Amino acid sequence: MKTTMTSVAGESVDIHVVERPEDLGAFFDWIEQKSVLGADTETTGLDIFSDDFRVRTVQFGNATTGWVLPVEKGWEFTKAACEVLTSGRHFIFHNAMYDLQVIDRCFSIPLEETFGKVVDTRILAHLIDPRGQEEGGIGHSLEALTRALIDPAVADEVKVLVKLLAKEMKTTQSQVWSVVDIDNPDYLLYAGMDPILAYRLREKLEPLVPASARGLVAYEHRLAEVCAVMERNGFLVDTTYSRKLSNRLRREEDAAGDRLFETFGVESPNSTEQVADALEELGVKVRGRTPTGRRKVDKKLLDDLSELDAPEGELARLVIEAKRTRKWRTTWVDGFLAGMDTNNRVHPSINPLRARTARMSITGIPAQTLPSSDWMIRRCFIPDPGESLVSVDYKAQELRVLAALSGDTVMRRAFQHDADLHQITADAAGVDRKVGKMANFLQVYGGGPAKLAEGAGISFPDAKRVIDAFRSTYPGVAQFARAAEEEARQLGYVTTPTGRVLPVDESRIYASTNYLVQSTSRDVTCAGLLRLYDDGFGPYLRLPIHDEVLASVPADQAERGAKMIREALRMDFRGVDIDTDAEILGDSWGAGYVPDSEREAYETTFIPF
DNA sequence: CAGGTTAGCACC
DNA sequence: AAACGGTGCTAACCTG
Numbered sequence: 001m002k003t004t005m006t007s008v009a010g011e012s013v014d015i016h017v018v019e020r021p022e023d024l025g026a027f028f029d030w031i032e033q034k035s036v037l038g039a040d041t042e043t044t045g046l047d048i049f050s051d052d053f054r055v056r057t058v059q060f061g062n063a064t065t066g067w068v069l070p071v072e073k074g075w076e077f078t079k080a081a082c083e084v085l086t087s088g089r090h091f092i093f094h095n096a097m098y099d100l101q102v103i104d105r106c107f108s109i110p111l112e113e114t115f116g117k118v119v120d121t122r123i124l125a126h127l128i129d130p131r132g133q134e135e136g137g138i139g140h141s142l143e144a145l146t147r148a149l150i151d152p153a154v155a156d157e158v159k160v161l162v163k164l165l166a167k168e169m170k171t172t173q174s175q176v177w178s179v180v181d182i183d184n185p186d187y188l189l190y191a192g193m194d195p196i197l198a199y200r201l202r203e204k205l206e207p208l209v210p211a212s213a214r215g216l217v218a219y220e221h222r223l224a225e226v227c228a229v230m231e232r233n234g235f236l237v238d239t240t241y242s243r244k245l246s247n248r249l250r251r252e253e254d255a256a257g258d259r260l261f262e263t264f265g266v267e268s269p270n271s272t273e274q275v276a277d278a279l280e281e282l283g284v285k286v287r288g289r290t291p292t293g294r295r296k297v298d299k300k301l302l303d304d305l306s307e308l309d310a311p312e313g314e315l316a317r318l319v320i321e322a323k324r325t326r327k328w329r330t331t332w333v334d335g336f337l338a339g340m341d342t343n344n345r346v347h348p349s350i351n352p353l354r355a356r357t358a359r360m361s362i363t364g365i366p367a368q369t370l371p372s373s374d375w376m377i378r379r380c381f382i383p384d385p386g387e388s389l390v391s392v393d394y395k396a397q398e399l400r401v402l403a404a405l406s407g408d409t410v411m412r413r414a415f416q417h418d419a420d421l422h423q424i425t426a427d428a429a430g431v432d433r434k435v436g437k438m439a440n441f442l443q444v445y446g447g448g449p450a451k452l453a454e455g456a457g458i459s460f461p462d463a464k465r466v467i468d469a470f471r472s473t474y475p476g477v478a479q480f481a482r483a484a485e486e487e488a489r490q491l492g493y494v495t496t497p498t499g500r501v502l503p504v505d506e507s508r509i510y511a512s513t514n515y516l517v518q519s520t521s522r523d524v525t526c527a528g529l530l531r532l533y534d535d536g537f538g539p540y541l542r543l544p545i546h547d548e549v550l551a552s553v554p555a556d557q558a559e560r561g562a563k564m565i566r567e568a569l570r571m572d573f574r575g576v577d578i579d580t581d582a583e584i585l586g587d588s589w590g591a592g593y594v595p596d597s598e599r600e601a602y603e604t605t606f607i608p609f
Numbered sequence: 610c611a612g613g614t615t616a617g618c619a620c621c
Numbered sequence: 622a623a624a625c626g627g628t629g630c631t632a633a634c635c636t637g
Binding site for chain 1: 622623624625626627628629630631632633634
């Protein structure tokens, strides 16, 4: 056993590195009386579900002592770690979803059995201040929190250490943990420090959780478990379809790229500079400028040009095509194929507590940004054998939440009768439904007349009239917005009905309403997810997408399953029915978009790969 | 050349 | 008076 003495916040701490099975006795002696432990794992990377993913060390500790168990060195160490993890003790992790997923995957200790015994310091940090460092918050990483609350010198040391190790081993910082030697003393020191920091952070963070948000602590931990289950479930990929689609997109991209180069000399369609040069050579004046003063070549300019029956129209059409096919292939299809485990499943990475408003984010399967107007990409995902995909989404979730929050009589009544709110706004302003819809959403987003004019293609004064009409149609909303902004001005934050504290920047007081609506909507969806989980739907859940939940349910019970999901998600909020719609998609995520006949016709046009 | 920034674009 | 909220990903470009 190797012991290193160092100091944290002026206090001396010991880090013990277990080296041989005989050393475990001392570890168990130390741990015997401890019922709460800081804990952490070091792994070969972040790709938990890949074949060669391994745990390297498991660490436990308290405020002054850290232990490193080198589980990759032998089964005795793994056994010891598992014994502790299943012992009934409580643990403090930073970002527990990751470690508990690792423990589930590598040690076969189900995360359902560990989550209930865990405090996650990242959850506490987000409840205290949801802002990242770049937004003026303290941030949520172990490093940032250590710097702000424990000991800046320790935070710096760790940062410098990773850089040094990467340099020493001639690798990237993200690769360090997969290649560093298990006996590297710096690595082990770093590893042993983490449970100490997690333990100390909990003591610092718990008192800082706002009183209104204390009830959210347990809720967010339960939600993290549900999301971890969805990550573990993964989503089955139709590899035959996906490979064909990838090849097809590549051919289309190449064709457009070749013509762009031959005819217009554009090598990289994604290079704004190159495209701007080529356009100006054809006599097109590129007037728009980006914030940094460069020529702006965006979708709007290209779309407008693509209408022209002229060389610049051809150029624009080719650039649009080349960009789209490349994006679709690299960002989506090839990403899915590369991310699959050996069972053809892609495991999304879900952060249930991400944005300032606590909105979730999903990576791995960037489910929140898949093209929605086209079924082609979603078609890559299929239900498990014998199952059927079901999608349930909230009907106008944010507007219903706005109606509930504001209590506006007209809006509430509209939703009571399932009336068409966009049409009501449109009628009040004497404009098309499309403009009414835009005005409704702009209200939720905090937009003004300039944006409405731009988006709806109407004049500025007309846009102002529409917004005035909105205000007089829904006086309760205007009053609610004023109160929220006043609260934000006075306190620097607003508080949601769930008790979540949302800081509002002084320069963006107008965002208060949006924060409240967005955050409350998030909690409506998440509370629904918890009900679904408690109803036993865990294994069927695939993805949460803001106001939508995707599930794969037994095909012969799809109707019933869809109805159960729909009812579990639906809720009454202050007398407003936050209602849901269920759709049985069938044999792929793309299946709801287009009739089978059309799909088959399209799929047969694929070139064999 | 790794890592950060900018621009553009996909979504709710 | 007016103020568009929140994400993630890629390619190109910039920097130390």
